[in-house]
Amino acid sequence: MPNHVSVSIVIPVYNEEKNLQIMRERLLPIMQGLGKSFEIIFIDDGSSDNSLVMLKEFSQNEYIKVVELTRNYGQHAAIMAGFSVCRGDIVITMDADLQNPPEEIPRLLKVMEDGNYDVVGTIRKGRQDSFLRILPSKIINMVARKITGVEMHDWGCMLRAYRRKIVERMISCHEHATFIPALATVFGKRVTEIEVSHEERYGGKSNYPLPKLVNLQFDLVASFSDFPIKLIMYGGILLSFLGVCFGIVLAVARLAYGASWAAEGVFSLFAILFVFVGMQFFALGVLGEYIGRIYAEVRKRPEYVIEKIHSAKGKE
Ligand code: UDP
Ligand code: MG
Numbered sequence: 138m139p140n141h142v143s144v145s146i147v148i149p150v151y152n153e154e155k156n157l158q159i160m161r162e163r164l165l166p167i168m169q170g171l172g173k174s175f176e177i178i179f180i181d182d183g184s185s186d187n188s189l190v191m192l193k194e195f196s197q198n199e200y201i202k203v204v205e206l207t208r209n210y211g212q213h214a215a216i217m218a219g220f221s222v223c224r225g226d227i228v229i230t231m232d233a234d235l236q237n238p239p240e241e242i243p244r245l246l247k248v249m250e251d252g253n254y255d256v257v258g259t260i261r262k263g264r265q266d267s268f269l270r271i272l273p274s275k276i277i278n279m280v281a282r283k284i285t286g287v288e289m290h291d292w293g294c295m296l297r298a299y300r301r302k303i304v305e306r307m308i309s310c311h312e313h314a315t316f317i318p319a320l321a322t323v324f325g326k327r328v329t330e331i332e333v334s335h336e337e338r339y340g341g342k343s344n345y346p347l348p349k350l351v352n353l354q355f356d357l358v359a360s361f362s363d364f365p366i367k368l369i370m371y372g373g374i375l376l377s378f379l380g381v382c383f384g385i386v387l388a389v390a391r392l393a394y395g396a397s398w399a400a401e402g403v404f405s406l407f408a409i410l411f412v413f414v415g416m417q418f419f420a421l422g423v424l425g426e427y428i429g430r431i432y433a434e435v436r437k438r439p440e441y442v443i444e445k446i447h448s449a450k451g452k453e
Contacts, residue, residue, distance in 0.1 A: 143173040144246065145225030149180045149215035153233040154187040155340025161195060164239040168200070171243060177201045179233070180219045183209035196447035203447040210441040212295075212344075213317050213356075218441040220304050229298045230317070235339040237296035245298045248331050255325035257298040258318060260291040261335035270343065277354050285361040287322050289330070292357070296333055297321070313433045313440055316357040359430055366427065369420045376416065383409075 146164065150157065157179075168175045177200055181189045189205060196203040204218050216230055227249060231237040241259075249257045264271055274293050281292050299307075299321050306324040307317065322328050345353070358365060 141174055142176050142223075142225045143227065144168070144171065144175040145223035145228045146175065146177045146242075147180070147216055147219035147223055147228060147230045148178065148233050149182050149212050149219065149230075150184060150188050150192065150233045151182040151209060151212070151215070151344055152184045152186045152188060153341060154184075154191060156234050156338075157188060157191050157195070159339060160233055160235055160239070161201075163235070165198075165200070167239050167242055171246070175200060176223065176225065178204060178219045178223050180204045180206060180215040182206055182212070182215040193447050197449050199449055201448075205444045205447065207442040207444045213315055214313075214441045216295075216317055217308065217315075218443055220308050222443075222446060223304070226301050227298055228301065228304045229296070231296045234341065236336055237294065238334055238336055241296060241333045245296070245331070245333070248329065249298050249300075252327070252329060254327045254329050255300050255303050256321045256328040258289060258291070258322065258328065258330040259294045259296050259333040260330055261294045262332040264335045266335075266337075266343075270345075273347070273350060277350075281319075281354070281357055284358055284364045285319060287319050287361065289318060289322050291330075292316075292318060294318075294333070294335070299325070311440065312360060313430065313438075315360055315440075316353075319357060319361060355426055356430075359427055365423045369423060372416070373420070376413065 146168065148160070153160075164177065168177065179192050179195065179201065181192055181203060183206055189203075192203040192205075195201045202222065204222050206215060206218060210218075219230075220228065227246065229242060229245065231239070231242075237259075245257055245259070248254065266274075278290065278292050281287070282289065295318070297318060303321050303325050307320050310320065312320075
């Protein structure tokens with residue numbers, strides 16, 4: 138591998154044995170066709186299938202490096218691990234499942250170089266996912282934009298290019314539960330977005346069932362704003378206000394219609410009580426989410442632990 142690297146490709150891998158071979162076959166010629174020095178870094182995020190074995194074999198190739206993590210740390214932590222190892226002036230992240238076509242890389246690079254951008258984000262065009270996977274994403278994209286104030290139109294597409302200085306700024310954050318595209322958008326001065334095509338997952342199935350997706354989005358919201366806590370506060374004020382109004386209505390009704398009327402309202406009171414109790418639990422849950430994240434930060438455990446870096450012998 139040459140000493141100076143122009144472009145690094147960073148790919149997190151979690152149980153992608155069905156996709157890796159074809160990924161490599163499509164990616165390598167494209168990178169070689171660029172006429173630039175490059176490296177491809179796969180991060181094995183604690184896969185339990187055959188992925189690591191395949192990747193180790195890939196690492197015999199002079200352009201490919203494989204970072205083996207000790208366990209599953211999640212997509213964004215895995216990318217951070219890749220960032221810590223990569224050396225390119227421009228760093229491109231992408232998924233291992235071929236949903237981001239490697240054929241888009243030259244265009245991404247061209248936009249970055251022509252416009253002298255720090256970050257080139259992407260918007261998925263003709264997204265090939267199930268309706269149930271797209272709908273939550275759409276809502277999430279909108280809410281995320283409003284809440285965090287970060288102008289990004291597609292938060293989920295990982296095919297993105299970053300300049301070295303942005304990558305270094307992100308590494309120096311040492312944040313747990315982070316959301317890389319948002320972080321980069323905040324850290325870069327010249328940021329743009331282009332449309333890229335999106336394909337169906339080649340093999341296997343998505344690693345993001347709904348609960349994991351919800352958790353990831355909470356990471357996003359919690360690490361960029363205190364909006365949920367504010368929401369509880371305003372909600373609380375509104376609820377107490379409504380409660381007082383309701384009390385007044387009950388008192389007036391009691392005076393106007395007598396005690397027999399009031400007793401018949403007992404069950405509706407129960408219903409209202411349940412709503413409030415539910416709200417309180419919800420509020421506690423949100424607070425708990427934040428406390429859990431603070432706890433993770435305070436413990437100062439590393440966001441990921443690298444077991445070993447595999448590369449061809451004598452390559453460096
Ligand atoms: N991934 C990872 N660790 C995880 C989950 C996912 O490294 O815990 C990788 C996965 O191998 C893929 C990328 O992150 O390269 C995106 O995952 P996936 O395709 O499952 O997400 P989706 O496309 O459904 O959003
Ligand atoms: Mg995918």
